[in-house]
Amino acid sequence: MKKIILVRYGEIMLKGLNRSHFENKLVSNIKKAIQQYGNADVIRSQGRIYVEPLSDDYDFDAALSRLTKVFGIVSVSPVLKIESDLEEILNTSLAVAKDVVENKGFRTFKVETKRGNKNFPMQSPELSRKAGARILSNIPRLSVDVHNPDFILYIEVRESSYVYWEIIPGYGGMPVGTNGKAVLLLSGGIDSPVAGWMVSKRGVEIDAVHFYSYPYTSERAKEKVIDLAKILAQYCMHINLHIVPFTEIQLEINDKCPQDQGTILMRRAMMKISERIAKSTGAQALITGESIGQVASQTMESLVVTNAAVSMPVFRPLIGMDKNEVVEIARKIDTYETSILPYEDCCTVFVAKHPTTKPQLNKILLSEQRLDLDQLIEKAIANTEVLSISG
């Protein structure tokens, strides 16, 4: 008997070559995600993936929980793998049921059997009945409830057989690395990590760009963003975090342009720099955490003017979401507690009391001409620090 992890990746809509590309990428992402927990075989078979630890000291629970963060995985189960032998199946079913009753206090159950191996001499309903009877006669506290049981004991008879009860959901999506690459504008706030997570979930590789305004923003504000990138990297597999010094650009804008345009000019400079970085790293799109109407810089007019700063597509997955919907995801993916740490962001440092909510592109372009933006951007990029962050 071996304790292994069963990985389900659900239905795949892609066909032919794409399908095997998807599956191969998923297997290689799984191997990479769990290599730190010990030696294990990762085996693909009949639309499933099995992770089989090769040593006793394998960190099984850590691997299980890490796998729920690998995009493309629909669910995982800790499973006992045994020979397809009737007596062994019945004994193992009883052992699993005993364990669940002791640890969870469950009182009702049912058995569900799937028989993929037609050579096995007993049909599924009969095997379910026999396993149920074995459990009932040994655990008097338990009774059968076919409609609303506390747990379902699953038996799968294939070449080997598998017995389990627990199904832990993953996030689905597509394996990272199967859908190109994009650059996320990552602030220390709640929104942008969620935006990056949502796009990465569709299989997109992510690099991140963060603008900081030292000494107006502290070293700890930067650390916070690095921490956020580390949390995200568990899902995105790997993130190159580009940390761009932004103080000089902000001071110039503050110095030479109308106060109420400051935020929008800053946002455009961020977009331009991010686009440059994206092009140099082979990314094809930008991602921001903007949502319509959330703040002055995210009115329809502001978004239009910000968008016009670049020619690359900008993905804004939160565009139609309310803050509480974003917070819900941030909590679920574990970025929320870090995002709400109270370190100042560069946007809050030079912010005007009454920023324009209806910027006009021609006026903004005129203001931009007062800046030596090309040279400032060049310098910021030259002084950018790149951190390689693995999940």
Ligand code: ATP
């Ligand atoms: P967030 O919660 O993501 O910080 P926000 O609601 O505070 O968003 P803004 O400050 O207007 O909104 O920023 C809008 C978007 O611009 C952010 O979601 C992020 O993608 C990008 N952005 C803002 N500040 C920075 C920064 N310092 N570095 C990188 N990107 C930034």
Ligand code: MG
């Ligand atoms: Mg912000």
